[in-house]
Amino acid sequence: MRGISFWFFFSATLYVLVGMLWGIGMAATEDHSLFPAHAHLNLLGWVTMALFGVYYHLVPRKGAEGLAKVHFAVATGGLFLMVPGIVMALTNNGHLLASVGSVLSLISMILFSVTVYRDRQA
Ligand code: HEM
Secondary structure (H helix, E strand, O other), X not given: OOHHHHHHHXXXXXXXXXXXXXXXXXXXXXXXXXXXXXXXXXXXXXXXHHHHHHHHHHOHHHHOOHHHHHHHHHHHHHHHHHHHHHXXXXXXXXXXXXXXXHHHHHHHHHHHHHHHHHOOOO
């Protein structure tokens, strides 16, 4: 695995390590109040980013395009805003960060959908 597929997949492993430690922390303290943030870190950070990485590994010509780097930046930015944003929302500190993060995450999925569509085979 190389290039953008490596970075998608490797960063996903880091997110799930943090997510698992967070889960263990929740279980140990019996404080599950932030579980939606943990769930989004794991599902957007691990599952989604790893799937992106697998796709670019399977279709390296798409991984070599500049759009793949833009996709990585937008997906990573969305995650980095959304997870703390959910924590802020859950602790009554406003929804702005979560809102911006969720829109970036949506844009990242639109970019991915366009990428997949443009590589369709006749
Ligand atoms: C060491 C690993 C993990 C631990 C100890 C852990 C622990 C927890 C705990 C304590 C909760 C709160 C449950 C509740 O209050 O209902 C939770 C929720 C959740 N976790 Fe994890 N987790 C781990 C890994 C993961 C991974 C890898 C994923 C996804 C790929 C994940 C996805 C979720 C989801 C979706 C929820 C919300 C479930 C619900 O709606 O009740 N977790 N986790």
